[in-house]
Structure formats: structure tokens, C-alpha cells
Amino acid sequence: MRLEGKSVIVTGGASGIGRAIALCMAKEGGDICIPDINLDGAQKVAKEVEGLGRKALALKCDVAKVEEVEAMVKRTLETFGKIDILVNNTGIDLPVGMPFTNNTEEDWDRGYQINVKSMVLTCKAVAPHMMERRFGKIINLASIAGQLGSATSAPYSVSKGAVITLTRCFARDLAPYGINVNAICPGLLWTPFWQRLGEGLAKSGAFGNLSPREIFDKRTKEWVPMQREQIPEDIGWAAVFLASDEARNITGQSLNVDGGVYMH
Secondary structure, three states: OOOOOOEEEEOOOOOHHHHHHHHHHHHOOOEEEEEEOOHHHHHHHHHHHHHOOOOEEEEEOOOOOHHHHHHHHHHHHHHHOOOOEEEEOOOOOOOOOOOHHHOOHHHHHHHHHHHHHHHHHHHHHHHHHHHHHOOEEEEEEOOOHHHHOOOOOHHHHHHHHHHHHHHHHHHHHHHHHOEEEEEEEEOOOOOHHHHHHHHHHHHHOOOOOOOHHHHHHHHHHHHOOOOOOOOHHHHHHHHHHHHOHHHOOOOOOEEEEOOOOOOO
16 A cells, blocks of 8 residues: 555546556555546546545536636645645647648647646646645656657657656756655557557558557567557556655656557
């Protein structure tokens, strides 16, 4: 029970990686607020959290809108009395399979708005409370795409690279207050993003008659030294570690959970 008695916000926690993080943290004793634009999904995850014996709060929230973020933080404080851990998981997939010259201005704007600005807003709303208490853990979800770059998904890669830099900036700013700020960079997960990429690759004919899932499996074996895909729970337990006292002297770092794709 590494997070016993801790109050946690997991943005975008209604599904996928966010859901896994919320449930892993609940299993370790955390009470979880789940803000998401998908309220039905957030409420389902909240019931799962409560089934683990923890308190849960599901809220409809667009974390790219400052007024909704501020209302969400206020409601979390009213419900739990404090905020110990903020997990910035909200993100958006962007067009893949094209050179950056084909990306639109909207692609770049959406990448910044959802993948970067939302984290700035949530951190800004939560930080004063953590600074006053001189304690807090902030975990931002980036991607190995932000480490490696990509010739066919530049807006996404650039936005995730910005998350890594944002993490370092906020870590330096908040360290004097005892607040740890770190990022997690997931590797290859079978997500809607990868499914769309696989569909594009399948249509290109470059992989013969392989299905999108078969292309994903092939890429995993070729790119991942451990030759296995990552699953949401892999990211969830990494987040638990960074949120725990075991990681009290780790800040400003980007933890790659990718089976060895990017080593540094």
C-alpha cells in the first residue's frame, strides 16, 4: 500500500493507460479523481476504484480549458481535502503516415492544445496547493516518440518532446518545495493510434496481406529488444513507483517504459 491515504488526480482516466494508472494507484491505497471529457467512462472507472475499497470522483472536464481545470481542482479539494499526486495523462492522437509538409496548421495547434497546454493548466492549478504543503508528485505522460522523433508523425512527436522539456522546467521550479515532477515515455502499445497507423501501412501494400495487428506485432519484434509490447498496466505500475516515497529523490526524469526501444 505505497499510496495509502494519498489523493490522486488522473486526467483522461476513463480508458486505456489512464484507467490502468487509476486502478494501479487505487490498489496501492490512493483515492482517485478521474476528470475526462468521457463522463460515462470516468464513472465506470470510478466504480472500479470504489470496488477496490477506495474513494473515487468522476468529473466531466476538458483539461484544455482553464475554467474547467480550476473547477475540477476545486471539486477535488472539496471532496478529498488535499491533492498529493497529479497524473497528466490526457493526450490526443494526431495524423500519422505523412511528412510534416502535409500536416495542417490545425494538426500543430491541436497537438499543442491537448498534449502540452492541458498539462500547463493542470500543473498551474495544482502547484500552489502542493507548494503550500511542501509536498507533491506530478507525473506527465510523454512518449518515446518525443525522444526519437518521427518522419511521419511530426506534430505528435514534437508535442511529446515538449512534454519532456516541460517536465524538466517544472521539476527545477518546484524542487525547492519538495515536489517531484517526472515523465513516463510509453513504447509500443496496441492503441487506437497504432491501429490507425497499422491501417495506413496495410493500405500502402508495403506489408503484403498483413492485418494492422499483424503489422504491429511485426514492428514490435523488429523494434523492441525484449520483443514484447507494452500494456497499460506496465505504465500504471511505473506511475505508482514515481508517485511513491521510493522515488523521493527522482525528479526531472523521463522514464522509458518501452522494452528497450530507446536506451540512454
